[in-house]
Amino acid sequence: MARLRGFRIGRKKLARFFKWIARPRRKPARLCSMDHPGKSFNSISRILDMARCLQRGAKALCFPNSDPGYIRLGHAKPMEVPKGHMAVYVGQPDGDTRRELVPVIYFNHPLFGELLKGSERVYGYNHPGGITIPCGYSEFEKIFIRFQWF
Template sequence: MGKKIKGFKLGRRLIRVSGWVFWRFRTRPGYQKLGSSASRKPMEKVLKWGRKLARQARSVCVGSGYVPIGSEPVKEELSPAVPKGHLAVYVGREDGEFHRELVPVIYFNHPLFGELLKEAEKEFGFQHPGGITIPCRFTEFERVKTRIESGYVVVNL
């Protein structure tokens, strides 16, 4: 009986040791890389490193502030991003300065704003290059905006 117990203990130890030995070769669940980097040829590693270096150099060159030697810097007009649900509209007369205003999209359905858009259509037409331009004084535009905000309704009889 004593040998049976010892044999059993020895068997458990063999299973434990064999588990450690074959643990590397077991398939694991989840993502596994197909080719390991150790099996690659040295030249492939050098080429991969060169491509990575070139890609990083391009990303540095494309970033803001980089100007190649012998070329003039490009002046970009930095305008803030338009928030969701708004449109950028330019307000003013051709003889004066245009103001960039952010207008909620829902205002475009209002009759007062529709009148401003009809004026823009008469003056510029539908083939106007650039953004939506409303040809009126900035104070008039602000007045229309405040009326729309206050819930002013135009009643057509």
């Protein structure tokens, strides 16, 4: 017995496919000249359109885009810090931390000085990594909003 090549299509799927080909199509709403009739929508042209569609899909599967639109875990480029800002990590020591960009001007503010003193108490001066502020993110947001009022 000869080997079958390709893939099997069930009767229901095959019937649905042929119904899709044979169904009447609506013409797009556009201005048509009476001298030049529009594209005919017979079954053969629908089969050819379907073949072109399958061909485009096969090309997309075999030759994917060079930029797939997603970033793999661990391969994300670190966000560059703009001039006049510093990256600060905000969060509890045992919990989740978030990276925030803070303008350098705010480091002289007394409220931010209190946050830095709290960081010194928890981590000390020899803390590896960036500046980490041990407070909840909501507290940091409240203080950051106060900075913007001044």
